[in-house]
Amino acid sequence: MNKRYLAGAALVVATAFALTACAGTAGSGSTGSTKTLTLAEAQAATSASDFGGMAGLVAAATKEGHLNVITLPPSWANYGQIIAGFEKKYPGIKINSENPDGSSADEVAAAKSQKGQSTAPDVFDIGTAVMDQNLDLLAPYKVASWGDIPADFKDADGTWYYDYTGLMSVGYDSKKFPNGVKKLDDLLGSDFKNAVAIKGDPTQANEALSAVTMAALQSGGSVDNIQPGIDFFQKLKQAGNFLGTLPKQATVASGETPVVIQWSFNNVGWGPAAGSAGNPNWKTVVLPGTGFGSYYNQAINKDAPNPAAARLWEEYLYTPAVQNLYLAAGAYPAQLAAMKKNGTVDKSVLAKVGDAPSDFVQLDADQAAKASTLLTAKWAAAIG
Amino acid sequence: MTSLSQNRGAGVTPRRRGARVGIGWIGVVPFGVYALLFLGIPAVLAVASGFFTEKGAFTLANFDTFADPTTQKDIIGSIGLSAVTAIAGAIAGALICYALLSMRSDGLVRTVVDAASSVFAQFGGVMLAFAFIATMGNTGLLGVVINGIFGDNAYTSPLYTVPGLVPVYLFFQIPLMVLTFMPAMEALKPAWGEAVATLGGTRRTYWWRVGIPVLAPAFLGCAILLFANSFSSFATAAALISQGGLISLDIYRASTSETVIGHANEAGSLALAMVLVMIVLMTAYGTLQRRAAKWGNR
Numbered sequence: 001m002n003k004r005y006l007a008g009a010a011l012v013v014a015t016a017f018a019l020t021a022c023a024g025t026a027g028s029g030s031t032g033s034t035k036t037l038t039l040a041e042a043q044a045a046t047s048a049s050d051f052g053g054m055a056g057l058v059a060a061a062t063k064e065g066h067l068n069v070i071t072l073p074p075s076w077a078n079y080g081q082i083i084a085g086f087e088k089k090y091p092g093i094k095i096n097s098e099n100p101d102g103s104s105a106d107e108v109a110a111a112k113s114q115k116g117q118s119t120a121p122d123v124f125d126i127g128t129a130v131m132d133q134n135l136d137l138l139a140p141y142k143v144a145s146w147g148d149i150p151a152d153f154k155d156a157d158g159t160w161y162y163d164y165t166g167l168m169s170v171g172y173d174s175k176k177f178p179n180g181v182k183k184l185d186d187l188l189g190s191d192f193k194n195a196v197a198i199k200g201d202p203t204q205a206n207e208a209l210s211a212v213t214m215a216a217l218q219s220g221g222s223v224d225n226i227q228p229g230i231d232f233f234q235k236l237k238q239a240g241n242f243l244g245t246l247p248k249q250a251t252v253a254s255g256e257t258p259v260v261i262q263w264s265f266n267n268v269g270w271g272p273a274a275g276s277a278g279n280p281n282w283k284t285v286v287l288p289g290t291g292f293g294s295y296y297n298q299a300i301n302k303d304a305p306n307p308a309a310a311r312l313w314e315e316y317l318y319t320p321a322v323q324n325l326y327l328a329a330g331a332y333p334a335q336l337a338a339m340k341k342n343g344t345v346d347k348s349v350l351a352k353v354g355d356a357p358s359d360f361v362q363l364d365a366d367q368a369a370k371a372s373t374l375l376t377a378k379w380a381a382a383i384g
Numbered sequence: 385m386t387s388l389s390q391n392r393g394a395g396v397t398p399r400r401r402g403a404r405v406g407i408g409w410i411g412v413v414p415f416g417v418y419a420l421l422f423l424g425i426p427a428v429l430a431v432a433s434g435f436f437t438e439k440g441a442f443t444l445a446n447f448d449t450f451a452d453p454t455t456q457k458d459i460i461g462s463i464g465l466s467a468v469t470a471i472a473g474a475i476a477g478a479l480i481c482y483a484l485l486s487m488r489s490d491g492l493v494r495t496v497v498d499a500a501s502s503v504f505a506q507f508g509g510v511m512l513a514f515a516f517i518a519t520m521g522n523t524g525l526l527g528v529v530i531n532g533i534f535g536d537n538a539y540t541s542p543l544y545t546v547p548g549l550v551p552v553y554l555f556f557q558i559p560l561m562v563l564t565f566m567p568a569m570e571a572l573k574p575a576w577g578e579a580v581a582t583l584g585g586t587r588r589t590y591w592w593r594v595g596i597p598v599l600a601p602a603f604l605g606c607a608i609l610l611f612a613n614s615f616s617s618f619a620t621a622a623a624l625i626s627q628g629g630l631i632s633l634d635i636y637r638a639s640t641s642e643t644v645i646g647h648a649n650e651a652g653s654l655a656l657a658m659v660l661v662m663i664v665l666m667t668a669y670g671t672l673q674r675r676a677a678k679w680g681n682r
Contacts, residue, residue, distance in 0.1 A: 240540070246625075372643045
């Protein structure tokens with residue numbers, strides 16, 4: 001009995017030491033060759049020059065030793081490689097990837113509930129609708145290549161900036177459907193029984209709402225009126241073709257979800273590009289007509305426990321190497337236009353993925369609000 | 385059976401017991417603190433959030449969600465699923481216990497069933513969902529066999545609907561029943577059966593007059609545990625069903641939505657509804673048990 005208590009006490013002490021050690025690396029910073037900032041100063045830094053330039057930023061970030069990212073699935077827009085690349089480039093900084101399958105709302109919830117703790121997220125990759133409600137959580141920062149991000153892709157003060165967009169696409173198993181998918185109404189055919197899945201409930205997940213919006217654009221609707229999209233899914237359900245389960249990389253690999261309407265970078269990421277974890281017969285089609293996209297945003301938590309590492313992460317994401325990694329996954333990066341102009345775009349990757357159509361649309365804040373109100377009223381009944 | 389032994393011990397002077405309680409409570413403190421930190425406080429915070437807007441002002445607007453037919457349907461769906469899997473799981477589990485009773489308690493079968501039950505009762509979440517997709521999914525084993533016999537597309541997997549969760553949930557409900565109900569079954573004394581036989585009763589008399597009345601409180605208690613287990617399940621359902629249909633999925637949707645902004649605190653009012661269902665059930669159980677104890681005293 002005594003022994004057990006001793007072991008328990010030892011464990012508590014060890015944990016306490018480990019925790020204080022973490023806190024120490026997260027907050028301190030009294031020595032160093034370059035410009036040394038306090039935690040509060042680093043959290044207020046708006047560019048690398050506040051750290052005395054890139055070298056100073058790297059030194060400060062390395063001293064922190066950690067970076068907390070959140071809701072970045074490894075198969076999403078190449079984040080697996082992007083995270084590994086950061087750790088390779090900056091070996092002194094360990095990335096903690098929290099809740100990879102969570103939603104944008106989970107990011108905000110984590111930032112609020114873990115505020116002031118060493119586990120709070122440092123950076124966000126966040127959808128616009130959720131971000132607009134939580135701008136007070138964000139710290140302005142401008143990366144070195146700020147000028148390469150188009151003006152309408154960023155907040156003038158640097159509070160947020162677009163990182164990449166996918167296009168809504170249809171992914172399908174070409175072994176099961178050798179004729180492919182040429183238009184959306186093909187999916188209503190009898191060979192697609194129990195086949196078509198979307199990424200969740202559109203009243204919860206932005207990617208599912210985007211699937212409905214894309215269906216609306218393909219069926220005579222518009223970003224102002226997504227009712228035709230709801231009608232399409234109702235027809236799909238009545239035909240017995242709608243599959244009410246949540247597609248994952250594993251269900252695509254096993255064939256359980258043979259058609260998935262989702263972002264192009266996810267369809268590409270779950271196909272042959274994933275190697276043995278992917279489905280070698282998986283094809284990705286962006287249907288002709290007006291495309292539908294939705295830029296995600298990068299932003300820094302104003303209470304980031306590792307403020308320098310957070311800023312270094314943003315610098316890293318907006319380097320041509322990482323922008324090309326997004327592109328390789330089928331996610332069109334924010335600096336694509338500038339990179340095409342100055343020649344830093346990886347031309348073989350661009351040729352393989354195909355250029356982004358110039359006429360794709362996204363929902364603005366009012367249209368998104370209107371769409372979600374309509375879905376709240378109509379969706380459950382349409383597919384129930 | 386606990387009530388019987390307590391009755392027998394009722395002659396012991398209560399004062400001594402009282403003295404023991406004096407320091408005895410220290411032993412309960414760690415559990416009490418644990419329950420308060422990880423159950424009590426989060427539950428109060430979650431439910432309380434249902435009474436506030438996201439900006440922190442008091443409101444009852446979050447309860448408007450109960451006027452929504454989708455919410456109403458999902459509450460009924462959750463209660464229905466939990467009741468069906470609790471009753472079916474309790475009956476099946478009790479029958480297994482009954483069968484095991486005739487075996488040696490240290491024999492191979494008992495040991496294997498005990499061990500397997502401990503494992504399967506904890507088997508849940510995404511792993512369980514994928515196990516069932518592999519067997520009962522559209523491209524699973526069952527689908528391949530049925531499509532092979534009746535032609536392509538003959539099989540539509542029931543897994544992705546609320547009723548389709550019944551076999552999935554029974555996979556952990558039955559072993560949980562075996563685990564929790566077996567001690568009660570074991571407490572049945574062979575002497576009681578012999579006494580009934582000596583007095584001229586049949587096997588049926590024994591079960592009707594002795595076995596079932598003695599076991600009833602434990603059986604109902606276990607069934608309520610099963611109900612709560614299934615009522616609060618989330619991960620398995622979320623992995624299989626993408627379009628809602630259960631109150632636990634509604635709580636997830638409300639609290640994490642990226643598209644319908646500003647309704648996160650409805651999760652709190654939905655949680656309150658879940659707590660109320662459990663309070664009604666526990667009260668009914670408590671009343672039943674007091675009744676049963678009264679019969680026991682006669």
